[in-house]
Amino acid sequence: MATPVTKIRFREPQIEMAHGAGGKASRRLVEGLFAPLLFGTSPGPLGDAAHIQINGTRIAMTTDSFVVNPLRFPGGSIGELAINGTVNDLAVSGARAEAIVCTYVLEAGLPTDVLEAEVRAMACAAEKAEVMIAGGDTKVVEHGKADRMYITTTGIGRLLSGVEISPQSVRPGDKVLLSGPIGDHGITILLARGELDLEADLRSDTRSVLPLVQALVGKAGAGVRWMRDPTRGGVATSLNELARDCGHGIILFEEKLPVRDSVRGACELLGLDPLHIANEGQFLAIVSAEHAESALWALRGTPGGEEAEMIGEIREQPAGAVLVTTLYGGSRLVDMLVGDPLPRIC
Amino acid sequence: MKYVDEFRAPELIAKAGEEIRRLADPNRHYRIMEVCGGHTHAIYRFGLKDLLPPNVELIHGPGCPVCVLPMGRIDDGLSLAAQPDFIFAAFGDMMRVPGTHGSPLEYKARGMDVRIVYSPADALKLARNNPEKHVMFFAIGFETTAPSTALTVVRAKAEGLHNFSVFCNHVTIIPAIRAILDSPDMRLDGFVGPGHVSTVIGCRPYDWIAKDEGKPVVVSGFEPLDILQSIVMLLRQLRKGEAKVENQYKRVVPWEGNRAALRAMAEVFELRPYFEWRGLGFISQSALKIRASYAQWDAEQRFSVPGVRVTDPKAAQCGEVLKGVLKPAQCKLFGNECTPEQPVGALMVSSEGSCAAYYNYEHRKPVTIASAAAN
Amino acid sequence: MDSQNAHLAVVDVVGVRRKVDLGLLLDEPPVPGDWVLIHVGFAMSKISEADAADQMQTLTMLGETEAAMQEVRGYGLENEEHDQRGQRSKL
Numbered sequence: 052m053a054t055p056v057t058k059i060r061f062r063e064p065q066i067e068m069a070h071g072a073g074g075k076a077s078r079r080l081v082e083g084l085f086a087p088l089l090f091g092t093s094p095g096p097l098g099d100a101a102h103i104q105i106n107g108t109r110i111a112m113t114t115d116s117f118v119v120n121p122l123r124f125p126g127g128s129i130g131e132l133a134i135n136g137t138v139n140d141l142a143v144s145g146a147r148a149e150a151i152v153c154t155y156v157l158e159a160g161l162p163t164d165v166l167e168a169e170v171r172a173m174a175c176a177a178e179k180a181e182v183m184i185a186g187g188d189t190k191v192v193e194h195g196k197a198d199r200m201y202i203t204t205t206g207i208g209r210l211l212s213g214v215e216i217s218p219q220s221v222r223p224g225d226k227v228l229l230s231g232p233i234g235d236h237g238i239t240i241l242l243a244r245g246e247l248d249l250e251a252d253l254r255s256d257t258r259s260v261l262p263l264v265q266a267l268v269g270k271a272g273a274g275v276r277w278m279r280d281p282t283r284g285g286v287a288t289s290l291n292e293l294a295r296d297c298g299h300g301i302i303l304f305e306e307k308l309p310v311r312d313s314v315r316g317a318c319e320l321l322g323l324d325p326l327h328i329a330n331e332g333q334f335l336a337i338v339s340a341e342h343a344e345s346a347l348w349a350l351r352g353t354p355g356g357e358e359a360e361m362i363g364e365i366r367e368q369p370a371g372a373v374l375v376t377t378l379y380g381g382s383r384l385v386d387m388l389v390g391d392p393l394p395r396i397c
Numbered sequence: 398m399k400y401v402d403e404f405r406a407p408e409l410i411a412k413a414g415e416e417i418r419r420l421a422d423p424n425r426h427y428r429i430m431e432v433c434g435g436h437t438h439a440i441y442r443f444g445l446k447d448l449l450p451p452n453v454e455l456i457h458g459p460g461c462p463v464c465v466l467p468m469g470r471i472d473d474g475l476s477l478a479a480q481p482d483f484i485f486a487a488f489g490d491m492m493r494v495p496g497t498h499g500s501p502l503e504y505k506a507r508g509m510d511v512r513i514v515y516s517p518a519d520a521l522k523l524a525r526n527n528p529e530k531h532v533m534f535f536a537i538g539f540e541t542t543a544p545s546t547a548l549t550v551v552r553a554k555a556e557g558l559h560n561f562s563v564f565c566n567h568v569t570i571i572p573a574i575r576a577i578l579d580s581p582d583m584r585l586d587g588f589v590g591p592g593h594v595s596t597v598i599g600c601r602p603y604d605w606i607a608k609d610e611g612k613p614v615v616v617s618g619f620e621p622l623d624i625l626q627s628i629v630m631l632l633r634q635l636r637k638g639e640a641k642v643e644n645q646y647k648r649v650v651p652w653e654g655n656r657a658a659l660r661a662m663a664e665v666f667e668l669r670p671y672f673e674w675r676g677l678g679f680i681s682q683s684a685l686k687i688r689a690s691y692a693q694w695d696a697e698q699r700f701s702v703p704g705v706r707v708t709d710p711k712a713a714q715c716g717e718v719l720k721g722v723l724k725p726a727q728c729k730l731f732g733n734e735c736t737p738e739q740p741v742g743a744l745m746v747s748s749e750g751s752c753a754a755y756y757n758y759e760h761r762k763p764v765t766i767a768s769a770a771a772n
Numbered sequence: 773m774d775s776q777n778a779h780l781a782v783v784d785v786v787g788v789r790r791k792v793d794l795g796l797l798l799d800e801p802p803v804p805g806d807w808v809l810i811h812v813g814f815a816m817s818k819i820s821e822a823d824a825a826d827q828m829q830t831l832t833m834l835g836e837t838e839a840a841m842q843e844v845r846g847y848g849l850e851n852e853e854h855d856q857r858g859q860r861s862k863l
Contacts, residue, residue, distance in 0.1 A: 067506050075738055247515050248813070251788040316786035319401070320810075321515070322489070322748070378407035379414070379621070381444025383758040389737050400807060400819060403828055412834045488812070516813025518793055538812075545814040548795045596809060596817040622831055629834070648823035649809050655817060658796045 059084045071118075073283025073329070074388030078292070099279060100144035102210065111146035113137055114205040122169065122199055124243040126235070126254030129202055130172030132331055135257050136282070137206040138180045142261040143278035143334050145216045145268070146208035148180065153187040153204045158197035169200065180259035182206070211265065213272030218296035220276045226343035227301065227363035228336045230263050230356055231256070233286055234314035237328035242317070249320065251313045256332035263356045267336055270349035274342025280334045284388040287326035289335055290373045291387040301373045303363035303385070326375070327388045337365065400648070404620030405443075413625035414448040420632040427453045428584060429631060430721055432574060433591035434461030434749030435619055441758040443621040453628065456721035457754075459573045460591055462537045463490050463747035464719060465674045466566055468707040471496035474535045474564045475504055477700050484510045484527065486520040487535040494746045497707055501535075517542075517549035517563075524553070524561035531560045533696050536567060541593040543567040543685060544658035547665035550687065550694045564696040565687055568672065570594050571602050572683035576674075578610055582722045587631040589624065590616035592646045597662075599654025600642050607640045618646040665691055675709065675743060676716030715742035718751055725752040726760055783810060 061083030069076035100113035117133045138148040153173070157166065177184050235256040242249050260280065268275060277297075281289040290301050303326075310318075310325045318325050338346045343361060350359035369384070376382045421427065431437060437457045440446060446455065459465055475496050478485035485501060492502045492513060505511035510530070514520045520534035536546045546563060553561045570591055577583055590603055595616045603614045613634040617627035627645045634640065644650055665687060672684030687695035696702075709715055712730055717723040725731050725744070735741040737753055744750035748757075781802075783792040793814045794801060800818065802808055807819040 065506075067503065069502075246513070246519075248519065249515075249788055249790045313787040316788040320785060320788060320790070377444055379410035379448065381410075381447045381621070383441060383444045384760075386737075386757055400824060403824075409831050409834070413831065416834045516793075518813050541811055541816070544796050544816075545793070545812050548793070548814070593809070593811060593816065626827075626831060626834075645827075648820045648827060649817050651817065655796060657799045658816070661796065 057087050059087050069389070071283075072388060074288050075386075076389070077284075078387070098144055098216070099140040100146060100208075102144070102146075109210050111141050111144050111208045111210055112206070113140040113144070114203065115140060116201060116203040118198060118201050119240065120198060121240075121243050122165065124239055124255055126239060127257040127331075128169060128172045129200065130169035131176040131257050132255075133202040133204045134173055134176035134180060134182070135259050135331060136280075137204040138182055138259045138261055139280040139331075139334065141206050141208040142259070142264040143216075143280050145214045145264075145275075145278070146210045147261060147265075148182040148206045148208040150183045150185040151177065151204050151206040152185050153202060155187065155189045156197050156201040156203075157189065157191045158194055158199050159191055160194045161199055166200070169202075173202075176259075180261065211268050211272075214268045214275050216275070216277055218277055218293055221293065221297040221299060221337050221365055222276075222339075223299055223365050223367045224340045225276055225337050225365040226340060226361050227290070227303065227365070228267075228338055228343065228347055228350065229286070229309065229360050229362045230260060230333045230335075230350060231358040232309040232311050232314070233281070233330050233333060234310055234318065234325040234328040236331040237285070238314050238317045238323075240329075241321075247321070249317060251317055253311070253313050253317075256330060258332040258355065260332060260334045263350055263353050263359075264334065266349045266353040266356065267338075267346055271338055271342035271346035274339035274346065275336055276339065277337040278334055281330050283329050285325070285327040285329060286335065287324070287373060287385045288387045291385075293337070294371050294373055297365075298370055300366045300369040300371070301363060302366055303373065303375045305375050305377045307360050307362045309358050309360050309362075324385070326385055401620060404618070404622040406622070410448070410621050410625060413622060413629060416629050417448075417453060417625065417632060418450050420629065420636060421450050421453050422636065423452065425452060425635075427586050427632070427635065428456055429453065429587050429589060429628065430456045430458045430577065430585050431589040431617075431624075432458035432460040432570065433589075433594065434464065434747065435593065436589055436591075436617065436624060437461070437751055437754050438749040439619045439621070439624060441754040443624075444758075445621055445624055446759075448625065449628070453632075455589075456585065457718075457751035458577060458588075458721060459674070459677065459719045460539065460570060460594075461744070461747050461749045461751075462539055462542075462566070462568060463494055464715070464743045464750045465568065465573070465676065466494070466537060466743060467673045467675045468496055468709070468743075469673075469705040470566055471500075472498070472705045472707060473702050474533070474566075474696075475499075475501065475509075476703055476705075477564060477696055478509060478511075478533050478535075479504075480531075480700075482530045484512055484523055484530050484532045485535065486512045486514045486523055486532055488515070488537065489513050490747055491535060491537060493740070494743055495740060497705075500746075517546045518552075521549050521553055521558065521561055524558050525556075528560060531562070534561070534563045536563050536565050538567055539570050539591070539594050540567075540597045540662070541591075543666065544597055544655070544661045547661040550665045550691050551661065553694050554691060559693060562694050562696040562699055563687065565666075565685060567666070567685040568674070569668075569683055569685070570598075572680045573674070573677065574603075574606065576677050576680055577720055578606070578612075580720050580722070582717075583720060585612060585721075586635060587613040587640075588615070589627050589631070590614045590642070592616060592618050592623070592650065595644075595646065595650045595654070597655050597658045600644050600650065600652050601654075603642045607642050611640045613640045614642045616642070616644045616646050616650055618649065664688075673706070676719040678716075710741060713742045715744050718744055725755040728752070732756065732760065781815075783808065783815075 100111040141148045279289045350356035524532040615627040666685040671681040692698040714728040740746040744752040779795045808815040809817045
């Protein structure tokens with residue numbers, strides 16, 4: 052009996068860098084090629100982690116790869132990103148990371164002490180995040196084929212009680228919360244590459260957001276509709292995905308967006324928008340109006356959440372889009388990132 | 398941030414908005430062109446159109462150097478750099494601009510050494526640090542950027558760095574404004590004058606617009622208050638039936654311009670007899686090329702350039718949008734075949750191109766958003 | 773100011789620092805403490821503190837001149853004035 056051939060909707064002839072940037076192109080690739088072939092007929096909206104039932108127990112599972120240049124940067128390194136990234140994906144899906152396995156793809160010629168430093172960093176991050184590293188795998192590829200090292204981590208976790216995340220539960224009137232200042236990580240990396248001859252006292256914000264998520268869920272679990280960690284593509288991309296998935300509009304108040312002066316300054320100089328810059332230690336939460344105030348205070352009262360802000364709200368219009376308003380009544384739409392954020396001159 | 402935050406103060410912006418509403422004659426429909434791409438971007442980014450009464454209309458002009466670059470020049474530049482051991486260096490703005498066979502970023506994906514630089518000096522630094530390679534800097538920009546390219550070429554000569562050249566696409570702003578005013582379809586009441594070009598050329602070059610064409614010009618800064626104040630100043634002139642050149646951006650723009658910058662430009666550049674502008678056709682004396690005395694650093698004099706002429710697809714109405722005759726949404730390709738992800742014309746690629754700005758910031762805003770924003 | 777390359781200086785914008793070329797301002801070189809407009813890594817112009825303050829003053833007073841004039845007219849101390857639309861201004 053012939054099995055039907057699943058057609059893919061992805062039409063582009065080759066893979067470009069933009070497909071990995073976390074914005075529209077990435078979404079096209081995932082939704083148009085991976086999802087139809089791997090996830091069955093109707094995968095539903097794609098979240099940060101998958102929730103699976105095994106013998107009546109619901110567990111969350113996620114995976115992520117880490118490719119960063121340079122490997123070490125102010126505030127962290129690839130080893131920490133690899134742990135925190137997966138812990139965070141689980142956390143924002145409403146789960147506590149229990150165990151992680153990791154794969155290292157190493158480039159031949161990589162100095163051992165560089166590898167050691169990253170493995171130590173990973174161990175340290177895992178201890179801080181209270182997650183066990185259960186195993187791993189290593190491969191070595193020829194020189195020139197792996198940008199020094201690539202790390203993939205896969206994590207499983209137990210669902211936190213009292214919270215049920217779904218974009219469909221988001222309603223007009225809900226509030227948008229953000230755990231802290233945005234843009235730190237992406238700009239730190241951009242500057243650390245040394246190509247732009249800019250210097251700033253900035254560090255990556257990489258950290259586990261689980262304690263903050265737990266504080267939020269503990270206080271307002273019933274009102275938490277949706278969460279996400281805005282990594283590649285930034286807040287704008289994450290919220291555009293939500294807007295598309297829930298069908299409502301998201302209004303952000305520009306004056307409420309927490310952005311450090313140095314990030315703002317670098318973005319002004321380079322013509323970038325902080326809303327499109329990657330973060331590795333923050334998360335967004337949509338919380339019902341009744342719970343929003345106490346949720347915000349729960350975050351602010353938790354170490355690391357002092358700069359949390361209520362940055363916006365859900366409205367019916369503009370349906371499916373994200374709008375940023377200014378104090379003086381001006382507004383602009385903010386779309387997902389198209390490719391990589393490119394410095395703008397003119 | 399000093400000199401930025403004050404010019405974004407909400408109360409002052411509100412005041413400026415009120416003054417504009419007070420000054421605008423309800424029986425008139427004002428059409429004001431902002432020439433410079435940086436102003437187009439600022440207007441959209443700060444949502445300034447929301448603050449203007451419906452009878453004050455802002456028309457976007459052709460002051461976007463990426464937008465007016467013909468595709469053939471991109472093809473030429475990329476084919477020059479396709480030689481082994483070449484590094485193609487350009488500003489971030491250029492990286493996604495499509496040539497016939499792809500954009501610089503796409504060429505990079507196919508193996509060409511393409512680097513983003515923030516300054517022509519960075520490109521020279523690349524040459525210094527990579528003596529075995531040749532660095533070709535794809536230069537674009539109006540008179541704002543040209544002096545920096547000029548100074549970099551002077552330094553290259555002084556240092557005797559021969560593995561560096563410039564593919565020069567610098568253009569000048571006055572011929573573009575003239576082309577707009579000569580266009581029969583255009584009716585304009587005044588101009589928001591380019592802010593940064595004017596730091597170099599000063600305010601005198603706009604005299605003819607006021608004297609001969611009878612249109613007021615206000616040279617403007619880029620913060621919300623700057624642009625709004627410039628509109629206030631234009632409306633005041635129009636109310637009084639005046640037409641003169643004013644400098645709103647006094648804190649930065651010297652009336653006489655920057656002599657050192659003009660000297661640097663004169664040292665290295667001369668005017669081309671004519672140059673093709675995307676959408677505007679051939680305009681004489683409108684672009685710069687490198688003088689023979691610096692031939693060694695001119696990619697066109699040193700290497701042979703194919704000189705490809707590529708016409709835009711017939712359906713693309715970049716020219717009319719550039720001249721302000723059509724609004725972006727009125728182009729047949731807008732939002733369908735031509736989007737920021739698959740741009741057909743440069744106006745959709747460059748973040749200051751009116752089409753990209755409109756698409757990214759505005760076009761899906763239903764009218765009800767104005768009230769949503771106000772709530 | 774960089775001593776090796778006399779035309780280079782370090783510029784600071786809210787903690788973001790960049791080497792900037794002063795080659796276009798040699799006629800009136802800026803000194804540390806001055807603010808400059810930078811474009812593609814080159815300083816293009818010095819920012820005049822006096823002009824900026826002047827401008828802020830003008831902006832702050834926007835609308836106040838008109839408001840003051842309306843008040844004065846309301847006193848009836850001068851002949852009624854007609855604005856361009858031929859209507860009398862009223863308080």
